Amino acid sequence: MAYRKTPAEIRRLQAAREHLVVCATQVVAEVGWSQASVTAVADAAGIAAGSVYQHFPSKAALAVEVFRRAAGHEVDVLGEVLRGPGSPVERLSRGVRVFARRALENRGLAYALLAAPAEPAVGAERLDFRRRYRALFAEVVDEGMAQGLLPAQNAGITAAALTGAIGEILVDPLGASDDHSTEALLTDLTATALRCAGAPPAEPGPTTPT
Amino acid sequence: MAYRKTPAEIRRLQAAREHLVVCATQVVAEVGWSQASVTAVADAAGIAAGSVYQHFPSKAALAVEVFRRAAGHEVDVLGEVLRGPGSPVERLSRGVRVFARRALENRGLAYALLAAPAEPAVGAERLDFRRRYRALFAEVVDEGMAQGLLPAQNAGITAAALTGAIGEILVDPLGASDDHSTEALLTDLTATALRCAGAPPAEPGPTTPT
DNA sequence: GGAAGAAGTGAACCATCATTCAGACTTTCC
DNA sequence: GGAAAGTCTGAATGATGGTTCACTTCTTCC
Numbered sequence: 437m438a439y440r441k442t443p444a445e446i447r448r449l450q451a452a453r454e455h456l457v458v459c460a461t462q463v464v465a466e467v468g469w470s471q472a473s474v475t476a477v478a479d480a481a482g483i484a485a486g487s488v489y490q491h492f493p494s495k496a497a498l499a500v501e502v503f504r505r506a507a508g509h510e511v512d513v514l515g516e517v518l519r520g521p522g523s524p525v526e527r528l529s530r531g532v533r534v535f536a537r538r539a540l541e542n543r544g545l546a547y548a549l550l551a552a553p554a555e556p557a558v559g560a561e562r563l564d565f566r567r568r569y570r571a572l573f574a575e576v577v578d579e580g581m582a583q584g585l586l587p588a589q590n591a592g593i594t595a596a597a598l599t600g601a602i603g604e605i606l607v608d609p610l611g612a613s614d615d616h617s618t619e620a621l622l623t624d625l626t627a628t629a630l631r632c633a634g635a636p637p638a639e640p641g642p643t644t645p646t
Numbered sequence: 647m648a649y650r651k652t653p654a655e656i657r658r659l660q661a662a663r664e665h666l667v668v669c670a671t672q673v674v675a676e677v678g679w680s681q682a683s684v685t686a687v688a689d690a691a692g693i694a695a696g697s698v699y700q701h702f703p704s705k706a707a708l709a710v711e712v713f714r715r716a717a718g719h720e721v722d723v724l725g726e727v728l729r730g731p732g733s734p735v736e737r738l739s740r741g742v743r744v745f746a747r748r749a750l751e752n753r754g755l756a757y758a759l760l761a762a763p764a765e766p767a768v769g770a771e772r773l774d775f776r777r778r779y780r781a782l783f784a785e786v787v788d789e790g791m792a793q794g795l796l797p798a799q800n801a802g803i804t805a806a807a808l809t810g811a812i813g814e815i816l817v818d819p820l821g822a823s824d825d826h827s828t829e830a831l832l833t834d835l836t837a838t839a840l841r842c843a844g845a846p847p848a849e850p851g852p853t854t855p856t
Numbered sequence: 857g858g859a860a861g862a863a864g865t866g867a868a869c870c871a872t873c874a875t876t877c878a879g880a881c882t883t884t885c886c
Numbered sequence: 887g888g889a890a891a892g893t894c895t896g897a898a899t900g901a902t903g904g905t906t907c908a909c910t911t912c913t914t915c916c
Contacts, residue, residue, distance in 0.1 A: 441862085445913070449863085473903060484865045486906075495904060553763035563818060570814075587847060590834035593815065597838050600810025604780075605803065608773060624800035628807050632842035637797060651892085655883070659893090684874060694895045696876075705874060862913075869906070875899080882893070 453491040456481045460502050465544035469499065469554040496557040503558050507549050507565040510538065511572070518572050524580035525635045531576065532629040533622055535569075536602050540618055543606065550603045570595040577633055587634040594633050601628065663701040666691045670712050675754035679709065679764040706767040713768050717759050717775040720748065721782070728782050734790035735845045741786065742839040743832055745779075746812050750828055753816065760813045780805040787843055797844040804843050811838065 441449075459481040463472045474495050478485045492498040518531040539546035548554075549565065573595035580586035605625060631637070651659075669691040673682045684705050688695045702708040728741040749756035758764075759775065783805035790796035815835060841847065 442914075445862095452863095474905085475903075485904085486866065487864050489905075490863065551761075553769070559763070566814070567818060587841075589837065589841070593811070593831075593834045593838045596814040596818075597807055597811030597842060600812070600814030601803070601807030601842075602810070604776070604806040604810030604813070608777060608806075621803075624803050628799065628803045628842060631797075631799070631844045632807060632811075632838060634841045634847070637844070650884080652884075655892095683872090695874085696896065697894055699875070700893065857916100859916090860914085862911105864911070865907105865909085867907100869904105871904090872902085874901090877896100877898085880893105880895075882891100884889105884891075886887100886889090 452483070456483070456488065456491055456498070457501055457505060460498060461506055461545070464499075464502055464548050465542065468544075468548060468552045469558060470552075472499075496555055499555060499558050500561055503549065503554075503561045503565075506545055507561065510535075510549065511565070511568050513538065514569065515572055518576050523585060524576050524583060525585050525630070525633075528573070528576050528580065528633060528635070529626055529630060531573070532598060532602070532626050536605070536622055536625050537618075539602060539606050540621070546606055551607055566599055569599050573598050580633065580635070585635070589634060597632050598629050601625070601632070662693070666693070666698065666701055667708070667711055667715065670708060671716055671755070674709075674712055674758050675752065678754075678758060678762045679768060680762075682709075706765060709765060709768050710771055713759065713771045713775075716755055717771065720745075720759065721775065721778050723748065724779065725782055728786050733795060734786050734793060735795050735840070735843075738783070738786050738790065738843060738845070739836050739840055741783070742808060742812070742836050746815070746832055746835050747828075749812060749816050750831070756816055761817055776809060779809050783808050790843065790845070795845070799844055807842050808839050811835070811842070 456477070460472065460477045463477050463480045467476070474488055475485050477498070478488050488495070488498065492501065514531055514535050517534050518527050520527060520530075522530070539550070549562070554562070570592065574591040577586060577589070577591040577594050581588060581591065602625065605621070627637075666687070670682065670687045673687050673690050677686070684698055685695050687708070688698050698705070698708065702711065724741055724745050727744050728737050730737060730740075732740070749760075759772070764772070780802065784801040787796060787799070787801035787804050791798060791801065812835070815831070837847075
């Protein structure tokens with residue numbers, strides 16, 4: 437007989453899928469892609485390994501979904517800051533700060549998104565993700581140049597440098613751990629980013645000598 | 647009975663080992679760590695898979711050797727430029743150019759060294775490798791500050807930004823392929839790097855091509 | 857209530873490699 | 887020449903981990 441799923445059932449399935457994605461994201465943030473086996477993820481979500489395949493055709497598909505969600509959110513947040521109010525230089529400054537702060541506050545996830553070893557499907561997503569980040573930064577740099585606030589430069593390269601710098605610091609965080617040194621790190625990083633874009637040096641902030 | 651290997655035999659074994667490492671490096675540069683199976687590497691070297699274990703106790707050990715060789719050479723080359731003649735700013739400029747040019751000219755290897763997915767043992771080596779790169783850059787930046795050529799800054803972060811920027815451009819090379827755009831890319835990248843370190847923009851004449 | 861369809865389970869299955877090892881082949885030394 | 891020691895081979899072994907599937911449990915609908 438026909439069997440049409442009741443709305444409640446549909447919702448339940450959606451919720452189960454959602455729960456799976458959320459749990460998988462946590463697992464990935466904690467142990468990285470390479471350790472996030474189907475079994476580990478299923479366990480974390482409280483379902484059997486086989487049930488994962490009710491929601492996704494393969495492990496890779498689940499991984500891509502996890503990545504897209506998390507990465508998309510980060511891009512959205514950064515985009516809002518970079519396209520928000522203020523001069524291009526102010527927005528750039530705030531954008532770098534937000535990007536870096538979010539990364540440092542959820543380092544596991546940030547590392548997974550930016551750098552952690554992953555299967556090819558995720559690697560492809562990551563390329564796109566980085567490209568979008570760079571496009572956002574480049575847009576602001578271009579605006580800054582148009583307004584005469586920034587010197588002539590290759591905005592794409594500046595944007596790549598900003599993304600790379602933040603990623604690099606994430607991977608080996610120079611021993612930052614407590615709140616104070618995190619703040620100092622953010623300040624120094626922002627200063628470096630502004631110099632990198634050629635913005636006139638702001639008021640001298642606290643600089644941690646190497 | 648005792649059996650002492652004849653000098654010729656010792657040389658032969660050394661050469662075999664050497665040949666294996668060289669071939670493995672080529673394979674890694676071409677297909678990446680993840681595709682460089684023991685069989686693939688052994689085939690490339692013209693020996694049986696089992697013979698790899700005459701020279702290395704495990705695949706990881708071979709991978710580490712491959713990495714150390716290639717990475718060590720890169721660090722040496724960069725170190726020579728950065729510690730060579732010229733003002734800190736000139737050296738920084740030349741160093742970035744050399745680093746980036748070498749990477750772009752052997753992109754497969756550079757990608758393997760800097761970013762490609764790899765087993766944990768190689769990942770650990772890579773951390774060290776990046777740290778050494780950063781230390782070299784930071785040294786020059788510190789010198790530049792000491793001589794009043796560069797503004798006060800966190801040299802470690804600047805160094806990280808330089809490393810990250812070059813790596814980032816490598817991973818997604820902005821469509822550069824022919825010689826001219828590669829040169830343009832290097833020029834733009836060098837300019838970005840100098841800005842990043844806070845070097846006065848109009849200062850240098852045409853930088854010495856490597 | 858009960859038949860039919862769908863979702864959930866988890867042990868079995870299977871593909872992929874790193875690693876081993878018994879036997880073939882080579883070199884040393886008397 | 888030949889025995890001992892070493893090197894080389896490549897198929898067998900073993901571990902890992904994604905995927906499947908026969909079966910159980912839950913939902914829908916009459």
